Amino acid sequence: MILLFILIALNAFFLNLVLPWWSMILPGLFFGQRFRETPLTAFIVGFLAVFVAWSVHATVINHLNEGVLSARIAETFGVEQAWILIAITGVIGGVMSGIATMTRALFAQAQAKK
């Protein structure tokens, strides 16, 4: 489980540097059945891995920027605090990855029971 988490998080992070935003689904699709997780665990691990990868990435950027931009964008979107933007960032990446990982696990399950 931990290995899956690490594989997804690292790969999602690096793929995102060269590919468009949706690239975070690729590690989950690729590794999603490798450790025979249940679909629910697959979703949770896939979600947490990219949630962490994206929110840490955003946190580092935000820190280096001294929060100048996140404060403005938070106001644009009518949210109170900059950390909410970081959370939204993590959730968007996490949910997409979680669904991808779960989809792959469900596919593997269906194949196995055929």
Add this chain to the structure above:
Amino acid sequence: MNYLKFALSLALGVILFWVLQTRWGNIPPMGPFMDPDEGFWANAESSESASSDFSIDGLKDSVQVYFDDRRVPHVFAQNDYDLYYMQGYLQARDRLFQMEMQTYDAAGRLSEIIGPSLLERDKQTRRWGMVYGAEQAVAEVQKHEPSWTIFEAYSAGVNAFISSLEPQDYPLEYKLIDISPEPWTPLKTALLLKNMTRTLAAGNSDVAHSNTLAYFGEEFMEQFFDRDYDLLDPVIPSTRVWDFDRVPVEAPDTLFVPRQAKSVNPFPVPEGIGSNNWAVSGEKTASGYPILSNDPHLRLTLPSIWYEMQLHAPGVNTYGVTLLGAPGVVIGFNEQVAWGVTNVASDVLDWYEIQFQDERLEAYWHDKQWKQTTKRVEEYKVRGQGLVTDTVVYTHHGPVTQVQAGNEEEAPVYHAMRWIAHEPSNEIRAFYQLNRAQNYHDYVEALTHYQAPAQNFVFASQDGDIALWVNGRFPNKWDGQGRTVSDGTDPLYDWQSWIPREHHPHIKNPPRGFVSSANQESAAPDYPYYMDDVYAPFERGRRINDRLSDLDNITKEDMQELLMDNYSYHASEILPEMLGWLERDSLGGVALEIADSLGAWNFYNEAEYRSPSVFRNWWYELSRGILSDEYDAQVPLRFPARDRLMQQLKESPNFWMVDNMTTDRVESIEEITTQAFLGAIEALSEQYGDWSDAWDWGWVMDNHVPHLTQTNGLGTDALYSGGGAESVNATRGTSGPSWRMIVELGPELKAWGVYPGGPSGNPGSSNYDSMVEAWRTGQLYELKFYRKAPTNDDVKWSIYP
């Protein structure tokens, strides 16, 4: 069963992908927008760029760019082509979105990127012939080879930057709106200049003036709109002798009476657009050399309308502020001379009532014959809606707009517009030559290429000359021509000729030792030509002239103080009278206290005073009380200017409009003034609570700088500061001094400046609003004007072709 679960999960993923990939209303596609590598996070700048060496295709030779401690770029090029190429490159790098947005607006293309909500604005833009005018300008520029080269070099530089961008590098606003940059063209530069003409030289009240004349009669118009009363202090002083005979112009015997119309100006000029400039001669300065000062008042936005630069190449070394999208320095100086601008409110936009032969709008009556129209089909690729077309009819006057008749059952009225923006012109050539001017002669020659928007060009040189030309292209009109809607069938209403350049109001080295302008009338009533009757009220111009007359041994600090001068001539002229009319016996408690504090006020619009807030509201209520009952028509009417109404009240306080027509009794000025006073206190209490510091003018005036697109979060907070529309420091809400500059000429030319913004257009940069606080508090930065390439610790780019 298991495949069904898989299929559902897959479908959920696909749907979510689609939701996150799509723009919903004004919400950007959240997937790409929140992506930490490619979305808005990528615009969060983390560090200053360091010195670097790199190459850009398209340069002819190597170029160095130095960024000083305020990140102002100083370009050192080997030839003109590279100089303007780099200007384009750097402006795009810092302000690309602004450049594109301004030209989308000027081209009537906003609906392409925003959607149907802006289609009406776009149609108005095209019906005003903005693109037509820009095309005329491009054709004119192409006739002058050196100018065309600059346009092309500039465009190539912008495009070199655009082509270096990947989607993650796009400025933040592109990601918010979900669009990509498109290539720059010389037409866009022309459009940008036409946009300035629309901002500064599209003011007109022809329809309202005609309606008002029909409603109130001639005597009223003379009383309130003919401008020759004592307080006026024109740009060119009344001592100037006009030793020429005017070029004659034939006027109609009787003034045309148009059909009443409800035309609403779609691009109203917000009050607060205006400017100050002045130059004092060496006889009045401590250094013995002239000092020049300028602060153009415009709508304030982030990013700022201006971009500060130094441009150095063989034959030119100039510094100042540039417009985003136009090559050259617009307001600034070089080693020998300095110049600045304020707007001239001459009437260069007139409306003509057109008689068409029939509904096909193919022929119109003019000069006793039917003349053919031309038609221009305008296409709009509206985002989310597809192609929309609109046919605009052109007469020899210009494009035709259909307006609503005064009475809704009547057939519509057609108005053709004659506008200076449609004349072929090449303003960039004027700036190109000004940037290189060595003396008064060069300055005058440069100005001959400048047509619109007309400006008061103030000038000072190291030779010791000071001068001011009211400069632009002005139609030679008969008295009052174009104040009202004109007769489109009668050639006597056409613009028959132009005022010859040598007859323009201008002055050089006047005996009083200074020249100045503040958008007031260009010359005294004895000036032989009619230019307009709508100019800025007298207050700023008179205050500047008063101060400059009084001052001697002038230093930069004196000029800085005058730029920040908050004195209100308006209040000092009328407040004592208003307090005199106030029925104190009927006041109680706080109202009496407020009246007393007004009596002790020194007439300065300082941020920490409450009196300016009370006075402004009181004056507003008083004007409304006097005018609103008489101004009760179903068509747009023209209101007397602030200073004109004030003058009328001083001369005869109980003139006929003071009485409230809707009551049976005759009200006196005392009653109306007291009602207005109580009304003002009530209005302020409602908005700001009890009489307290919350009434401070600094808050009530509500100075702040919003983002160009008014997007929340991308502008500044409230900027507590003094000033006022009638003060030299003409801040007012979201318009005001967009660039404050002082230049002290001499062997060691020194200059200072500030604008309410920063060099970067990126809201994720600390340089986005880095000068706002200095601007708010009236500080100026000393400008680093390098005579030769510096050897300091500036960030340096060495760029190779």
